[in-house]
Amino acid sequence: MNRDELLTRLADVRGVMFDIDGCLVISDGPSGKGGRALPGAPEAIDLVRRTGRSMAVFTNGSMQTPHQIAESLRSLDLDVRDEEVLTPAVVAAETMQILHPGRPLLVFGGPGVQHDFLTRGLDVVDLDRALTGEPTNAAAVVIGWDVEFGRNKLQIAAEAVLAGAPIYCTSDARSFASEHRLNVGVSGFIAAGLSHVTQRPYRVLGKPSPEAFEVLTRRLQVAPEQMLIIGDDLTLECAMARRGGALGALVTTGTHSAADAKQAPPEHQPDLVLSGLGELLELLTATPQRTPSRLG
Ligand SMILES: [Mg+2]
Numbered sequence: 091m092n093r094d095e096l097l098t099r100l101a102d103v104r105g106v107m108f109d110i111d112g113c114l115v116i117s118d119g120p121s122g123k124g125g126r127a128l129p130g131a132p133e134a135i136d137l138v139r140r141t142g143r144s145m146a147v148f149t150n151g152s153m154q155t156p157h158q159i160a161e162s163l164r165s166l167d168l169d170v171r172d173e174e175v176l177t178p179a180v181v182a183a184e185t186m187q188i189l190h191p192g193r194p195l196l197v198f199g200g201p202g203v204q205h206d207f208l209t210r211g212l213d214v215v216d217l218d219r220a221l222t223g224e225p226t227n228a229a230a231v232v233i234g235w236d237v238e239f240g241r242n243k244l245q246i247a248a249e250a251v252l253a254g255a256p257i258y259c260t261s262d263a264r265s266f267a268s269e270h271r272l273n274v275g276v277s278g279f280i281a282a283g284l285s286h287v288t289q290r291p292y293r294v295l296g297k298p299s300p301e302a303f304e305v306l307t308r309r310l311q312v313a314p315e316q317m318l319i320i321g322d323d324l325t326l327e328c329a330m331a332r333r334g335g336a337l338g339a340l341v342t343t344g345t346h347s348a349a350d351a352k353q354a355p356p357e358h359q360p361d362l363v364l365s366g367l368g369e370l371l372e373l374l375t376a377t378p379q380r381t382p383s384r385l386g
Contacts, residue, residue, distance in 0.1 A: 091361055099320070099337050101289040101377040105144040105310030107176075108135070109297075109321030111161070111266050112344015112369070114147065114168060118270050126340060128343050130368030134174055135169050137374055144310045148176040150261040150296040150326065152234040152277060152383040156180065161204070176261030176306060178277075178296030179206040182232050184308075185258075185301045186212060190229040193364040196220070196250050197235025198243060198280065203260065207232075220246045228253075233281045233292070234260040248287050257292035263326075298330030299319075307334075320370065337361050339370065 091099070095373020108114050114135075119276035138145045138215065147170055149159065156175035163170040183206035186195055194213045198202060215226045221242050228250040236243070236370050251257055262278025281292040295301050303314075310317060317336035321327025322344025328351075331338025340351050348363050364370050 094131075096100060096362060097373070098375045100373055102316055103143065103318045103374075104316040105146075105312035105318070106138045107146045107148055107306055107310065107317065107319045107327075109323070109327050109344075110147055110149040110163070111151070112243075112322030113320055113327075113341050114163065114286050115166060116343065125166070127168055128341075128366060130366050130371050132167050133171070134367040134371050134374075137371055138367055139169065141374070143286070144311050144312060145170075146174050146176050146306060147258055148297060148302070148306065150178055150263055151266065152177050152179045152199055152202045152260040152296075154202045158202070174309075175279070176302075176309060177202065177206070178294075179203045179234055181295045181299070181302045181305045182234070182260055183207045183210050184305050185295055186230060186232065193229035194227050195230050195232060196226055196228035196247060196255065197232045197234070198236040198239055198247065199260070199277075200236065203232070203234030203236070217243070217246075226250050228255045230258060231255050231284070232258045232260070232285065234295060235274055236280060239280045242320060243268075244284065244287065247284050251284065251288040251290050257281060257288070257290060259292045259296075260293050261296035262292075262294050263296075297326040298333060300333070303330055303334040303336075320367075324350060324354045324360065328354070328360040329358045332357055339364055341366055341370075344366075364368055 114131045115125040157172045159175045160170045160172045194215050196215045220226045231247050231250050242257040259281035260277045263275040266273040285292045314335040319327050319331035319336050322341050324346045328338045338360045339362045341364045343366050351363050
């Protein structure tokens with residue numbers, strides 16, 4: 091895409107998704123916890139709002155609830171509303187609601203995972219009772235950020251899977267972008283272990299899954315070609331944009347560099363590479379909007 095084409099595509103953008111870690115914020119904890127806002131992030135969010143575009147922020151972390159994430163972003167002067175925060179737990183809850191309505195679900199994870207199931211009124215299996223040996227009859231097993239997953243939970247999860255429940259995982263990221271030290275992932279570690287024990291595959295619901303893109307589309311209320319997806323990971327945000335038909339931007343303030351983008355396979359290629367959100371701000375300011383929203 092040449093610069094003119096790019097500016098035309100940007101002028102058509104009606105909804106923007108920002109990744110959190112390595113894009114809006116850099117920190118040593120998941121979902122921007124304890125971090126600092128990256129240069130240009132507050133201004134980029136303000137511009138999206140001022141121009142009447144819809145917005146979402148999407149982290150692959152499932153440690154915190156959308157409200158907790160929004161609070162921590164607001165404490166860094168990032169104007170993000172609770173309902174604009176997407177996590178794989180949100181995707182998992184909305185997807186289970188569609189795939190297994192009214193059926194019991196075995197859900198592993200702390201409040202960041204459970205919250206989205208409980209607020210939607212989904213039938214979450216009581217783990218204390220399941221751990222005493224009560225049959226779960228679970229229709230699906232959902233693995234999230236569960237730092238207390240040990241042998242007893244593995245036992246009931248494996249029994250449900252061997253009885254036919256599919257395994258879903260919020261994210262199988264090995265680690266998250268961080269400033270000083272390795273920030274290891276937990277959910278994928280558990281899902282891979284459960285898959286090993288049961289010899290059944292697991293399905294990831296966080297970015298870049300089609301389920302994640304579907305939930306994002308419903309939240310932004312725009313057609314894919316009117317959507318801009320920005321993140322620091324070619325295999326997550328850029329891959330999701332490419333597959334879904336949205337405009338994809340890599341920011342080189344986190345995991346991947348411009349050199350990485352050059353070497354990326356076609357399915358992970360971004361449409362544009364930005365040194366940071368400050369550069370996005372310049373591009374969006376230079377391109378007045380053209381078309382009204384197609385949906386919503
Ligand atoms: Mg990131």
